[in-house]
Amino acid sequence: STMIFCSASANAGAVLDGIAESGELRACFDAGYMPFEMKSKNNSYIGFDVDLGKMMAKQMGVKYVPVNTAWDGIIPALITGKCDVIMAGMTVTAKRNLKVNFADPYIVVGQSIIINPKLKGEITSYKDLNDPQYTVAGKLGTTGEVVIKRMLKKAKYNAFETETDAALEVINGKADAMVYDMPFISIYAAQNSDKVESILEPFTYEPLGWAVKQGDHDMLNFLNNFLRQIKGDGTYDRIYDKWFKS
Template sequence: MIKKFILILLFIFNINLLLADDISIWKKSTLNEILERGELRVGLEPGYMPFEMKDKRGRIIGYDVDMAKAIAKAMDVKLKIIPTAFDGIIAGLLTNKFDIIIAGMTITQQRNLKINFSDPYLVVGQTILLDKKFKDEIRTAKNLDNEKYTITAKLGQTGEIVARKFFKSAKINTFDTEAEAVAEVLNGKAAAFVNDQPYNAMFMDAKGKDKLIHLDKSLTYEPLAFAVRKGDPDFLNWLNNFLRQIKNDKVINLHEKLYKKWFIETDWLKKVQ
């Protein structure tokens, strides 16, 4: 009887320890910090159409910005956008300069060693913008893998990784921004530019007509996701439930509305040109 009583006490004690651990994890959660602060801090780099960019008035707009606004609204907190260079954006998250990265970031195993990702909110792939003068000699991406060609990409983005993986013989030049990298192709200094399909499609519509060719067969499968610090299950749980809600709630229909606004319609181009 005494042994049974002791076992019951030990069971209750262990349950209390587990509950205490759960409370401790929640108190340290980024989500709890956001709610107590009353502000969601989002790291992104304006300059990646149509995900995040500056309009003519200097305001940061884009698909990711609208997504961040929706998240902040669902949390009932204010939104603070913190512009950050992409090659330092993971370091910014790890040093608590912001709470989350919403910047068209592709899930990669290398990045996942340092940070955690939510479920994907979009899936894209890398495509190629080609100088039109090469239309007869370069018909597929495979034709670009030649030492006589120069290919550009943005430093630190998936485009650079893919360019170096697929084109071992070609010369790869990287630049701090997409605009600089694709300008090399427009100005005849490079044969091709590698970047995400949505950016390349928008660029073709805006500036690439009659100058470039879009080789739009995707080279990769790239899920884009929100990035958060490791050891934060409560924040990830909330974000994944948010994504399920906006994708499946046919009344709100937010996921479809944002996709249509930024990837199908082009009215927003007038604000940035």
């Protein structure tokens, strides 16, 4: 008798084939997440993910195409084929892993905090923020939001669409603190050292990974081998130093 197999592997290689045929590697991200993806003054996209994406496209012999997408729509954008890969500092979480596949983590970060300067000395750990007298700002749909809801249950939470809107809330005093990924907090605090204080030491463990469609083993294999190569030949360190050491 004939057996008919129906599975995700029926589409094996489709995304990689699409990249080769179109000559484009389309990478989804949500700009504003320093230093991974930002919009430069001349309206181009720059950052750690952007440079790594460009390097990947170069090795593939195709063009790097940035696809700037609102954070809450980024997984749907991948699933509906608006991009080939999410390269957006996305934390590998169990919940997201139910919808997408992640390549091996390319960096590990964690949550840290900026506080309004008037709270200096009063807030010395995230635990101090778990109090109804405090308002904490975060970005919609991020792991920062998950952490605020889970670990700072007693505080009031205000959600914002963008990183900068959440951070501004701390500067203008409407929020006492913002909880977000350490690299962003570190750069933001340095750029606004006269307006905010920070507690940088990360209090969560968050591996970041590039995401592909469920079942896309070919793309995953490509990403993991690309990562292994650039980590071994110094390319990763050179790009890392450009964005994280200045």
